[in-house]
Amino acid sequence: MRIFKIPNKSAIKRRFLRIFAVVSTVAAMPLTSLAEPAHGIAMYGEPALPAGFESLPYANPQAPKGGTIRLAEPGGFDSLKPWVLKGNAAWGVGVHLAETLMYRSLDEPFTLYGLLAESVETDSERSWVEFTLRPEARFSDGSPVTVEDVIWSYQTLGTQGHPRYHGAWSKVETIEQTGERKLRLTFNTKDRELPMLMGLRPVLKKAQWEGKDFAQSGLEAPIGSGPYVVDRVDPGRSITFRRNPDYWGKDLPLNRGLHNLDVIRYDYFGDANAMFEAFKAGEVDIWRELSSRKWETEFNFPRITSGQALKAEIPNQRPSGIIGLVMNSRNPLFADWRVRQAMIEAFNFQFINNTLNGGVDPRITSYFSNSALAMQPGPAEGRERELLEPFAEQLLPGTLEGYALPEGNDRALDRPGLRRALALLEEAGWTVQDGRMADANGRPLSFEILLNQSGSAMRTASETQQIVDIYTEALRHLGITPRVTLLDAAQFVERTNNFQFDMTWFERGLSLSPGNEQLLYWGAAGVEQPGSRNWMGMDSPAAEAMIEAMVNAESDEDFTAAVRALDRVLTAGRHVIPVSFSPNSRLAHSAKLHYPERKTLYGDWPGFLPETWWQEAEK
Template identity: 75%
Template sequence: MRIFKILNKCATGRVFTYLALALAGVASMPLTTLADPAHGIAMYGKPALESGFESLPYANPDAPKGGTIRLAEPGSFDSLKPWVLKGNAAWGVGVHVAESLMYRSIDEPFTLYGLLAESVETDENRQWVEFTLRPEARFSDGSPVTVEDVMWSYETLGTQGHPRYHGVWSKVETMEQTGPRSLRFTFNTDDRELAMLLGMRPILKKAQWQGKDFAQSGLEVPIGSGAYVIDQVDPGRSITFRRNPDYWGKDLPVNRGQHNFDAIRYDYYGDANAMFEAFKAGEADIWRELSPQKWETQYDFPRAKQGEVVKTEIPNQRPSGIIGLVMNTRHPLFADWRVREAMIEAFNFQFINATLNAGKEPRITSYFSNSDLAMQPGPAEGRVADLLRPFADDLLPGTIEGYSLPRGAEGPIDRKGMRRAMELLEQAGWTIQDGRLRDAAGNPFRFEILLNQSGTAMRTSSETQQIADLFIDGLRRLGIEARVSLLDSAQYIERTRNFQFDMAWYERALSLSPGNEQMLYWGSAAADQPGSRNWMGMKSHAAETIITEIVNSKTPEDFTSAVRALDRVLTAGRYVIPISFSPTSRLAHSSKLLYPVGRTPLYGDWPGFMPELWWQEAE
């Protein structure tokens, strides 16, 4: 028998309940169970791995433990709390210290296996989900991970944490303890992905943070349940994580072959050039090379010649995502789609791509290119067309009919592109006056391109600067005044976080299982929420309706059609000027570092691959 006691009711009306053990003579109605507890859960179908699996198929369960791996990061940090909006948190805290109830496999589109939770249970329509904690789960200080910690973490993150946690929390109707080690979430909306997302939130220790202003950034060392603890911190310069020899989960199937280094150290550098020099000198053990041209020409330094550095290429089958220059539609200048299309026409991709990497990388043709989720050429058909048709009057030209990016020209001047750009600008009310492009009131067409001097995850600062400079050269021929502002990481983050830019460098990785996070990327509410990823400020009822279709799709076919429809809305929205992408990661690393060769996961070099799966060769 089970009895639930209402503890409190928050201002939003959400009721939180905790289990009280039934007393003698007290009767209660049992909860109806529509499914059996399972070791894992997949967005569609069943998990690929059966209960009792030995290890993840892309891990080496016999990998030796020991050694130190040194990694380089750009910029600086002033916080150890990656779960809040304020501050610039050190990389690795959320990865190595905190754990979630479930662990995501990077060899399946979207499948979770038990981590802190030994089982997961949900109904056929996924209107609720229940997790049961492992009795052995412990924080690094030896205290048990309890249902109380889990419930506190979810409520705190959902109300005081980073905005990325708020959307899912708003869809939780009730959160209740259902047993000594179990809790259930019931949802207030139809959304099949919620059962998955609720398994991926970080679980923090309530006793550490209760009574404090959780929303504030800070350098207090968090207590987590993960394989590593924070060992040393030099604010803004370096952070070292030490493997916990008493880690509670080291023998779990999802962890066998992972967390092999005794220590993981991240050193921070001013920019990518300094990081590469540190790698060449042996002060960093691994380097992701983003330029195919440099990959072929700049690895003849002494350590490479002596065999101390080796080059490895890791293929992947994930979507390209979107990389390029994003236009802020909150700025009146870029509110008109014809102006945005003119910017895309003026960007001579073929010449810029040849200049940067000898044309060896393909262009991003849509947000989900390089995957089966990408929009198909030509007019929309079938289910895709059905999803788009109700919004035909509001969609931009090409969304339904078909849209493709201009190729550009081999030379530095794309005359056809320039003519098309000028035609579009004239339609939008811009004309050449005294050698400059001006509107009817005589105001010049002038804007700023914001770049990060520390570079980004996918491009160095010198590359983004070169791309912007070549673009600006072309814009001058149209009478447009554009300038680059190269900011340090802190300034860049602050301005982009608050959408204080005209055009900026933009990167968004996308998975093979897009879902609720798409609202954070492209939703109307996110457009007005500082810190969101909707930098372009798009507000599209069509996009939001289609995202709802995505998260509620019951078959892979309906899911694929919905993503392809969303891809059309995004790409034909002309929000970003896309550049090239690489379907292969190029990793140069110490010859003493090894990884499971021949077991490359579906997502390739993705969070969860390095350093988690790597190890150091024994001396």
């Protein structure tokens, strides 16, 4: 069976020319140069683990099975479909139920090993990829995972699923079944990351969803092939997953030491304060502390002092990502980079960091801080500059020359920063009139700061509120009085999905192998696309060119240069007012729970907790 995306006449002509060229080339090639199936694939070089490896290096194959882990999430949920835009899906469904053809190792920048697929094959140009399914792969109802399920899942996610799936799918020319357990995807765009991305698409059971409107949210429990099944659902309040004793992949080397807990339960709370109190009372087993000051001063409650719960710090070598207040440049006010820089100048980071964190955590100085991918101080040089030079006239000041955030000072009022902000605003046509900042027509400079009352993955609601309170007080000295709006989680998701905000709290985690997902974060297509992650409304040909250079780099040197160049475009774009980050995750956990001593490159990252954890039996 061969399935084509509908082509136009020029596409048909290109296809026949390409087929002719490929056939001619292959005929002239020695057989030894053809691609061969492999157990894994790396973005650069070869996978670190050989075929037939015993287990992932950071897993504990001797970990006992059994026990329960209780986790906490803020807000609520009204859907069990994390693959569509509509609804607020429960956390864990996409993690514990659905599997992908390949599995990502946390110990390498970007390497995949076969999960549902026993092998992967691609050519030197990575213009196509072929996967062979494991014959033993099964859904939780006992039915086999078939090539038909995979093709249906890819087509459905690419056309009806969340927008995050659409970009890569648009680069797929054909998807076809090439054998009883084989499928091949051929790409229409030069992009060396595509075979990797296609290995990470969730595979769903076609028979469950066929004939239904897949784009709609819902509380029907998905049938997956993963190690867990949905056990109990209390909509909006809790969801419980139970380990499937008949899980098809439990004996795979890839899974040895993973999925050790019998029960995983997520309880939902109104806010982070309620979550913390539940942990202190022993109703939740894990707490991630985001404040270094609180970590040092407030963890002296009975559960810790009695030894029932322990404190742990888990380091990582991944990029900081970007955390802070994002400005929506769809608003004409923030379309002017001088206004955005003025907002950055008015943000006294040093005072805020000292007040909230005792000054312990470092500031995010660029999107890839804390890694070798971060832009370096001073002007761009070498390959990095070569990539940026064609866009020199479009780039904002500081991109090529070097850009650094203002340091601020340890006093509440940063007068030098406010003076610089005033000068920039005046350049942009704003002046203080009768005590308020206004334009030439007397219209005040006014905007809204939108906050989620449930907090976020990296900051509690109270901390973001404190940051915004200090910041708005500083803005008043400029004659600016923003409106601060606090919304529940569902309303916040609805408004940010539709870009109905001026400024809001923003977080984007970044990996050591950034690629096509960067287009979803910063690409022009996301400016008007509801649900895109491009909250700032960024439209930069330079950024898109750097992303293209990243995904087509054939060496670490070229890749690093492209990422650093992108980092310059993003940071000098002045779209986000960055705050601090921690290079260590601070976890307080039940003393019954354990995790492997060997730390991973990514540290406390999706795939680590609860996948590698286990519970010791009562003594």
